[in-house]
Amino acid sequence: MENFYAFFLDNLLIIYLLSFTVILGFEIIAKVPTVLHTPLMSGSNAISGVVVIGAIILVRLTDPADYLTLSLGVAGIILGMINTAGGFVVTDRMLEMFKKKRNNTMLLTFIIETFFLLGSIGFIWGLRLLSSPDTARKGNIYAGVGMTLAIIAALIMPFEGDVPNNYTWVIIALLIGSVIGYYAAIKVAMTSMPQMVSIFNGLGGACAVVLGLADVIHYYDGTKVVDLLGFLTVLLTLLIGGVAFTGSIFAYAKLEDLVDDKKVTLPKHSIINMIMLVGLILLGAYILIQGESIGMKAAIIFLIISLIYGISFVAPIGGADMPVVISLLNSFSGLSGAAAGILFDSQFMVVGGILVGASGTILTVMMCNAMNRSIWNVLIGGFGGSSGAGSAAVGGNIKEISLNDAAIQLYYSQSVIIVPGYGLAVAQAQKICKEIDDQLSANGVEVKYAIHPVAGRMPGHMNVLLAEADVPYPKLLDLDEANSSLSSADVAIIIGANDVVNPAAENDPGSPIYGMPVLKVWNAKSVIVMKRSMRSGYAGIENPLFFHERTKMLFGDAKDVLGKLNTEIKSL
Amino acid sequence: MKLGIVKESKDPRVAIVPDTLSKLTALGVSVIMESGAGDESYFSDKDYAGATVLSREEVLKQSDLLVSFNPLAQEDWKHLNKEAIMISQFAPFADAEVVPGLLGAKKKAFSMDMIPRTTLAQSMDVLSSMASIAGYQAVLVAAARLPRYLPMLITAAGSIKPSKVLILGAGVAGLQAIATAKRLGAIVEVFDTRKAVKEEVQSLGGKFIEVEGARDDSSAGGYAVEQTEEFLARQRAEVQARAVKSDIVITTAQVRGRKAPILLEKETVNQMRAGSVIIDLASSTGGNCELSKDDETIIVNGVTIIGNSQLAAQMPQDASFLYSNNVLNFLKTMIKEGNLKVDFSNEIIKGACITPELFA
Numbered sequence: 049m050e051n052f053y054a055f056f057l058d059n060l061l062i063i064y065l066l067s068f069t070v071i072l073g074f075e076i077i078a079k080v081p082t083v084l085h086t087p088l089m090s091g092s093n094a095i096s097g098v099v100v101i102g103a104i105i106l107v108r109l110t111d112p113a114d115y116l117t118l119s120l121g122v123a124g125i126i127l128g129m130i131n132t133a134g135g136f137v138v139t140d141r142m143l144e145m146f147k148k149k150r151n152n153t154m155l156l157t158f159i160i161e162t163f164f165l166l167g168s169i170g171f172i173w174g175l176r177l178l179s180s181p182d183t184a185r186k187g188n189i190y191a192g193v194g195m196t197l198a199i200i201a202a203l204i205m206p207f208e209g210d211v212p213n214n215y216t217w218v219i220i221a222l223l224i225g226s227v228i229g230y231y232a233a234i235k236v237a238m239t240s241m242p243q244m245v246s247i248f249n250g251l252g253g254a255c256a257v258v259l260g261l262a263d264v265i266h267y268y269d270g271t272k273v274v275d276l277l278g279f280l281t282v283l284l285t286l287l288i289g290g291v292a293f294t295g296s297i298f299a300y301a302k303l304e305d306l307v308d309d310k311k312v313t314l315p316k317h318s319i320i321n322m323i324m325l326v327g328l329i330l331l332g333a334y335i336l337i338q339g340e341s342i343g344m345k346a347a348i349i350f351l352i353i354s355l356i357y358g359i360s361f362v363a364p365i366g367g368a369d370m371p372v373v374i375s376l377l378n379s380f381s382g383l384s385g386a387a388a389g390i391l392f393d394s395q396f397m398v399v400g401g402i403l404v405g406a407s408g409t410i411l412t413v414m415m416c417n418a419m420n421r422s423i424w425n426v427l428i429g430g431f432g433g434s435s436g437a438g439s440a441a442v443g444g445n446i447k448e449i450s451l452n453d454a455a456i457q458l459y460y461s462q463s464v465i466i467v468p469g470y471g472l473a474v475a476q477a478q479k480i481c482k483e484i485d486d487q488l489s490a491n492g493v494e495v496k497y498a499i500h501p502v503a504g505r506m507p508g509h510m511n512v513l514l515a516e517a518d519v520p521y522p523k524l525l526d527l528d529e530a531n532s533s534l535s536s537a538d539v540a541i542i543i544g545a546n547d548v549v550n551p552a553a554e555n556d557p558g559s560p561i562y563g564m565p566v567l568k569v570w571n572a573k574s575v576i577v578m579k580r581s582m583r584s585g586y587a588g589i590e591n592p593l594f595f596h597e598r599t600k601m602l603f604g605d606a607k608d609v610l611g612k613l614n615t616e617i618k619s620l
Numbered sequence: 621m622k623l624g625i626v627k628e629s630k631d632p633r634v635a636i637v638p639d640t641l642s643k644l645t646a647l648g649v650s651v652i653m654e655s656g657a658g659d660e661s662y663f664s665d666k667d668y669a670g671a672t673v674l675s676r677e678e679v680l681k682q683s684d685l686l687v688s689f690n691p692l693a694q695e696d697w698k699h700l701n702k703e704a705i706m707i708s709q710f711a712p713f714a715d716a717e718v719v720p721g722l723l724g725a726k727k728k729a730f731s732m733d734m735i736p737r738t739t740l741a742q743s744m745d746v747l748s749s750m751a752s753i754a755g756y757q758a759v760l761v762a763a764a765r766l767p768r769y770l771p772m773l774i775t776a777a778g779s780i781k782p783s784k785v786l787i788l789g790a791g792v793a794g795l796q797a798i799a800t801a802k803r804l805g806a807i808v809e810v811f812d813t814r815k816a817v818k819e820e821v822q823s824l825g826g827k828f829i830e831v832e833g834a835r836d837d838s839s840a841g842g843y844a845v846e847q848t849e850e851f852l853a854r855q856r857a858e859v860q861a862r863a864v865k866s867d868i869v870i871t872t873a874q875v876r877g878r879k880a881p882i883l884l885e886k887e888t889v890n891q892m893r894a895g896s897v898i899i900d901l902a903s904s905t906g907g908n909c910e911l912s913k914d915d916e917t918i919i920v921n922g923v924t925i926i927g928n929s930q931l932a933a934q935m936p937q938d939a940s941f942l943y944s945n946n947v948l949n950f951l952k953t954m955i956k957e958g959n960l961k962v963d964f965s966n967e968i969i970k971g972a973c974i975t976p977e978l979f980a
Contacts, residue, residue, distance in 0.1 A: 470823065473823035473824070474819055474822065474823045476822075476823070476825065501742075501743070502739070502742045504823075505795065505820045505823070506748075506752065506792055506795040506796055506799070506820075506824075507748060507749070507752045507792070507796070508752070508796070508799075509795075509799075509823075509824075512799040512802075512803070512824065513823075515803070516802075516803075516825075547739065560738075560739065560740075561739050561740060562740075563740055564739060564740050564742075586739065587739045
């Protein structure tokens, strides 16, 4: 117990740092709109590449004759750089839609520490800015600048006594890693970005594993003094880094359809995972207790089981839930970076790592909420794997969208198609609709109206409504024109219409409206349905559109909701 | 398959317009027509490119389908070939002799106004097509007759109060009338026995007048039902109070198969402001106004009363266009590649056929 008190008091500062950073991590992610979840995950993944700092330090401190450690270190730098350089570039690409359209030795140490400090500030501020559409691109750049400053600092920071430096190795490794990361990020197709983020994240985890391995080798061949809590940190680095590494690579394989969910899921898989985890903990405890006497083999076995566990952890989870898993693994790689930071006595790595760990965890939970499921349900529930978010069954789950998210989606689209219906007329909300139209158009969004021949309760009902709001005739599309425009629309927003957008008319021969031509709004990239309640329309039947995977619901009286939406858009 | 159209007697509309010809050809149907059939709708024979112009008798003799706006006169039936099918608006509810007459003469017939008014059949609904025009025209005709402005104007030469338009019956015609009157700037008040239409009226910016105690009509498929005497009395009182203050009253209230209810009594009309206009769209089934005369314009105490159940005929070009589309959409349920297939399991075909016995 004495040892524990001593450890606590000796490391008080770092413990304060840890605690504050955790809280900070949670706080700055608190208000992220759904549309920024993936870029944020990608950005924080790039930050989790902070492990590269440890690798740089490792190589600089390694005896050039120690080829094993040297190659581990160089590999670590390359891996870490791919993670971070590629990560920042791919985040920048994801954020394209937010481009604005019509817009003497004491001194040296001081400078080094300032760079690290600025680096930390860059991370924190960068993550904060990533949470809002207006500032997201800036945020990514700030975090990137922060990382750059830290890498420079790591390159020039002085150490006690003479160190080999091995600058040639370091620079070459940095360059190789950056180039690979950059090109991989540039070349990847927009639709494959989550997979790319996953690979980058995996490589970051690999870097942490490499750092941990280097320490293991040194502990067992006597070049480093064994300290219990230090070794615990090493094991944690191996475990968390290992899981993040293999788990992320496997997640990539799942997203690329290289792996069949059913083939990799064992019966009672979650129990198997539980057993493996418990086994790892016990093995770790055993290694710690035995100390140097049991030799390196045990630690290597520990690492191998961690790597297998990583794959097993991800295996039973459905392909559609991968983004959530990647976010979780991202926070793991952040934590492993923090653990490595403790090993290398770098506050910077600890801050960066914990920041990613905390924010990544909360982002994971938020992503689960956006899918209307709990995190346990995603990770453990449902052995069928790909159930839940992907399938669209009638009477299934509906997803709601917040006013803020809807406003952002509309404001940053290229083309929006409004489908007015009887509900718009009842609410007499045509003028507010026009106001929103004007605001969106001012931001360069192309807004058109799809007028179904039987929308409303009398012939030409929508025409008279929109004429009153002074919507010019060229903006009105009839059924055929609308259907061809819908396949290239970013958002289709349905205001108080029901039967005219019911897919059952197309694909359910048993439906009373089968054969009636409808507006194929589900071909748009995203569908927002605004109605008063889940009640049926004139034809009195259910509408599967509401449960479609691309659809989000926005309930309320049209005038009321549109009014609030208008306010939200104004504030963007 | 040959489709024939002839000149309508006493109606400027034509059953098929040039625009529909190519679509009929795509169905495998060729069109033969009497010369001048579309003249009064401003479609000359030349406009009907692709159709064959023949004499009236020839058209009747050669047609497999004889499509007309109003039913073909009985004298013409003898020229039709045995298997020919007539498609028109027979209004069998209004005249009990129609169906027996057809059956007796062994003439097959489909009536466009008998098509069930379901969601799927909306593209074939001639009643809505014509009623929509009637409602729109009613306001225009009344506004042209009214010696006053409809909207409000505040000018240097004086302020003009907006006119009040009272619309009785909020079916398709009534709703379109509301919309048109609102577009012209009038104050619109609406009355209907069906409570369900209150929301529809308000969705067009009209004010709905409520009278308590209406008989429930939710199972009448959207149509009005006959009401109790006591309700009718209260209704009359309320309508009288509003009408005397109105500048235009448009009545559209019809009950299928029965005489139209009287909504505007003599005394009411006598108390209206001189110059006001009443348009009675129900004049052919008795009229909603006690004083209105079918197909006539009369002036009583300075109030103009126009009785006209065929106001859509005043807009023959678009009326014909819509009717023609309705017919085309109906034919699509029965014709493929020039072959007629009458499938009575299709409720639209079943409802429209008024001589099913002849299809055995």
